[in-house]
Amino acid sequence: QVQLVESGGGLVQPGGSLRLSCAASGFTFKDYSMTWIRQAPGKGFEWVAVFNAGGVWTNYADSVKGRFTISRDVAESTLYLQMDNLKPEDTAVYHCARGAFSYTPRGLGTQVTVSS
Numbered sequence: 041q042v043q044l045v046e047s048g049g050g051l052v053q054p055g056g057s058l059r060l061s062c063a064a065s066g067f068t069f070k071d072y073s074m075t076w077i078r079q080a081p082g083k084g085f086e087w088v089a090v091f092n093a094g095g096v097w098t099n100y101a102d103s104v105k106g107r108f109t110i111s112r113d114v115a116e117s118t119l120y121l122q123m124d125n126l127k128p129e130d131t132a133v134y135h136c137a138r139g140a141f142s143y144t145p146r147g148l149g150t151q152v153t154v155s156s
Contacts, residue, residue, distance in 0.1 A: 042066040042145045044136050049150030056126050060150060062119040062136030069117040073140035076110060076121045078132035079149075086132075089121060090140050103129075126154045 048060040060076070076088040089110035090099040098110050109122040119136050131154050137146040 042138060044147035046134060046136055046147045046150040049134060049152045051153045051155065052126055053156050054127060054154055057124045058152060060121040060134055062147060064117045064119065070114045072138050074119045075137045075140060075142050076134060077137055077143055078134045080132040085143050087141050091119065128154045130154050
């Protein structure tokens with residue numbers, strides 16, 4: 041059974057940083073591309089960053105390019121999202137999802153709030 045558990049969210053001031061984690065289980069982590077997605081209040085899901093299964097490429101939404109970094113630890117079956125220079129418009133619930141540019145299956149998410 042696929043299980044994805046996100047952590048690391050919180051309240052941060054504009055310009056601050058957070059590192060999100062996604063602990064994966066129930067499947068062979070290294071064989072799948074993984075995606076971070078987010079949902080802002082009152083809006084639909086938006087993909088944020090993708091990590092290719094083979095570790096060859098990553099891809100970022102234009103809105104986060106240059107500020108966010110996706111990475112993974114295969115030994116720990118964990119996906120990460122390093123978020124720097126956060127902006128109020130980054131406020132959302134962040135989820136990890138299995139698959140490239142995928143929205144399901146996904147975890148329950150972790151709240152990120154960027155506010156002064």
